[in-house]
Amino acid sequence: MSTTTEQLTEQLAATTLLRFATAGSVDDGKSTLVGRLLHDSKSVLADQLEAVEAASIKRGQEAPDLALLTDGLRAEREQGITIDVAYRYFATPRRRFILADTPGHVQYTRNMVTGASTAELAVVLVDARNGVVEQTRRHAAVAALLRVPHVVLAVNKMDLVDYREPVFAAIAEEFTTYASELGVPEITAIPISALAGDNVVEPSANMDWYGGPTVLEHLETVPVSHDLTSCHARFPVQYVIRPQTAEHPDYRGYAGQIAAGAFRVGEEITVLPSGKTSTITGIDALGESVDIAWAPQSVTIRLADDIDISRGDLLAPSGDAPATTQDIEATVCHVADQALAVGQRVLLKHTTRTVKAIVKEIPSRLTLDDLSQHPNPGQLVANDIGRVVVRTAEPLALDAYADSRRTGSFLLIDPADGTTLAAGMAGESFATTKTVTVVEDEEGWDF
Incomplete structure (x- = not known):
């Protein structure tokens, strides 16, 4: 048959x-x-x-x-x-x-x-x-x-x-x-x-x-578990929809892809980084209204209040909203031919939000042979893996990468030509107990 x-x-x-x-x-x-x-x-x-x-x-x-x-x-x-x-x-x-x-x-x-x-x-x-x-x-x-x-x-x-x-x-x-x-x-x-x-x-x-x-x-x-619906609910706003037609004169919707978790009509949400709150009055998916939507669906969310929301803002349940910060500690994989140095000005892209930032510290670089950390290398070059501390011009709502690969990751970008410099994972560090040996920087830089 x-x-x-x-x-x-x-x-x-x-x-x-x-x-x-x-x-x-x-x-x-x-x-x-x-x-x-x-x-x-x-x-x-x-x-x-x-x-x-x-x-x-x-x-x-x-x-x-x-x-x-x-x-x-x-x-x-x-x-x-x-x-x-x-x-x-x-x-x-x-x-x-x-x-x-x-x-x-x-x-x-x-x-x-x-x-x-x-x-x-x-x-x-x-x-x-x-x-x-x-x-x-x-x-x-x-x-x-x-x-x-x-x-x-x-x-x-x-x-x-x-x-x-x-x-x-x-x-x-x-x-x-x-x-x-x-x-x-x-x-x-x-x-x-x-x-x-x-x-x-x-x-x-x-x-x-x-x-x-x-x-x-x-x-x-092999067991596969990529059920994003059980994660912390996160919705990065990609686009604000305001058709202003005779049929829908007051329509205002926030479109994007649900990064993790699920959202329901009637749920109270918090808009980040502003911290303002509202209630979901409607969810539109594929041109139809639904009561619930989950990752990784692309939907439009409508709110009860007229709040100033734009691309890059993040919607999260009020009882489970991440904290915002301007000081990000992360592990990065450096992917560009040009080096990433302390004091360098970069752009940081997190979900749909891109902000100006500066590299404040590079505390260590991983030595792959024995998994030890080389302290204060001063810079990272192509294929290096290291810890960085980045200060952003505006607050961001990042999850720990261990909790969410989607909202715990970011990119560092060269503002001059748009080159991706490094891929970062917020809060990540290696699960190794190797002793860090203090090595004086060869050029005597004081960080």
């Missing part, structure tokens, strides 16, 4: 969605793994596979290079590396997936931050011949900072080390110890060969000593 379109739609609607990202060093096989995952799970269209086969033959390869399924940029294909974040969407009968294949080269670590920022799971690849390297530790640190709840260590190229269990065990132990010190809550290690297909979709006959799940089996069964 064939599956009808309606049945397929119902089946897909019943499956959960998992957002995941891949990360690892250059040539660890991330794109090959993703290509193998798509190919062996029958998620590649015939014309896509034909194009990959033709491109592979043109490059002198006998077998199709599955990495080309994700390396879409011309520069990527020419250099044989991933530069941009490649997003792919596929589904199995058990789950729907949005994957972000992120670059492995150190200069593109910033793109890994982008790809993993919304992920519930990160797949970190390691070449079995090289083991855990600095870039592996950097990606583990980024995953920990972004509070990605599940991390998979995929020890790739096991075929090149004769599928030996001791090689896998040593790498898994080293990575698990390191990631656990960072505070990663769940780590699953899987030995694979992306090129040969071992333990990617089908179990490997070459590693009978391994009794765990394949990569796809783990992706299909």
Whole structure:
């Protein structure tokens, strides 16, 4: 009996969605793994596979290079590396997936931050011949900072080390110890060969000593909890709607996407940062009035009082409104080529609000080798992870990143050209007990 379109739609609607990202060093096989995952799970269209086969033959390869399924940029294909974040969407009968294949080269670590920022799971690849390297530790640190709840260590190229269990065990132990010190809550290690297909979709006959799940089996069964309706309710105002028509002469609505939680008609809310209060008199969703709306729906909220509200303001339940502050302590991942220095003037973008700010302090920079903190580095450069203290010109209503990834995050932007300098997580710090060694600043700066 064939599956009808309606049945397929119902089946897909019943499956959960998992957002995941891949990360690892250059040539660890991330794109090959993703290509193998798509190919062996029958998620590649015939014309896509034909194009990959033709491109592979043109490059002198006998077998199709599955990495080309994700390396879409011309520069990527020419250099044989991933530069941009490649997003792919596929589904199995058990789950729907949005994957972000992120670059492995150190200069593109910033793109890994982008790809993993919304992920519930990160797949970190390691070449079995090289083991855990600095870039592996950097990606583990980024995953920990972004509070990605599940991390998979995929020890790739096991075929090149004769599928030996001791090689896998040593790498898994080293990575698990390191990631656990960072505070990663769940780590699953899987030995694979992306090129040969071992333990990617089908179990490997070459590693009978391994009794765990394949990569796809783990992706299909890992618990996913991204229910934003149970979080603190937050509504960043994106646009004020005032049609001023004969039909609705006094209509005033505040449009945006609910970042977290749920809002109900009749609920008392507080407008931040002004602190003024009102009551929700109506919620419009898709042109219809509803009594309740929840994240991540895009809606228009109407209030009982005529309050001065504009883009960038935040609506929250009066009994659960966050405090406002102008002094923000956070951990940031620096993503720009230009440095971020103490005293630098920047723009800070939080949800729909952008304000002027100044970097007051850079208390420390994380040393990835031993997870110690280098105090008062003076500046952060590309790919650095460090603590900052930022003073804003106007008060902001930030949640702790641990409570909300949506309203606890922000961007630091260069006001001169709009370049994104750093991605920040309010209140975040590493779950490590390493002793901080006081080091005198080389240039003698007094912070």
